[in-house]
Amino acid sequence: MKIASAFLKELPLVDHAVLYGSSYLKKPLIGVDSSAQVDLILAVKDPLDWHKQNLKTNPKHYSSVCQSEGPEFIVDSVSKAAGIHYNPFVYFEGKRFKYGVISVQDLCEDLRNWKTLYMAGRFQKPKLALVEDKRVTIAQQKNLRMALAVGMLTLPEVTTEEDLFFRISSISYVGDNRIEDPSKVRNIVKGNIDKFLDMYLPMIKDFGGFDIDNGAVEVICK
């Protein structure tokens, strides 16, 4: 997505960047909503330094509270939560953006161990990598493997790929009170089976223990 890559050039350098959400995922029968907000996750080596630079170059991306309190306040506050600070309602070339900034270390830790599941869950659904860091890519492989294992353990021996990806996508939504539409998860899966397969198929083949063929999934050994 060109506009997302162009937007990244407005920001200090990042180590890893992904595009996710409605501007990337298709809705069943509709396709990608071109008017949707662009959602990005940015992983950086040193969030304190990154916010320091970004507050200088793009102060309007931040709320008045963050502008007055400074980068230490942002980093200190987010360390008590899941580690990611979002700048919402940012406009670039007529499009609305929301971007979250997290340290590479915190992101990798969540992908590898599901410490908070907050980031790992977002990375279990299709997304587009705009900038790649090898450490994140390796940790992401572990995240997908664990997600597949959950799917296989919590479904009957014979199931469908849609149910498998629905189960995987539910990992990050169950218990989250902010979810506004009960059909949201099912719609994400229905509209994006091809993207889920691109993401998980190499891992499924490597994993063993089950087969996936023509939309059907069969467990061979648990």
Place this chain on the structure above:
Amino acid sequence: MFVKELPEWLQTRLPNLTNLDWEARENEIFGVFAEKNAAYSYQQILHALRTTSYNHIFKYAVEKLLKAFNGWSKS
């Protein structure tokens, strides 16, 4: 074989997974995720409230309400 792929803390917390059927495993595993997701989404909301201006909070709340209304009316 799939249990061994889970994060170690989850294997420790749910040591009997191999003895359960898939529905019981679903209840156990997703119960743990629900707890975790609720806790960290609450922490992230607190962080957002600490760092966001009032007009952004208002805009966000209105958008969420509209989405919720559309979602529930379709379901």
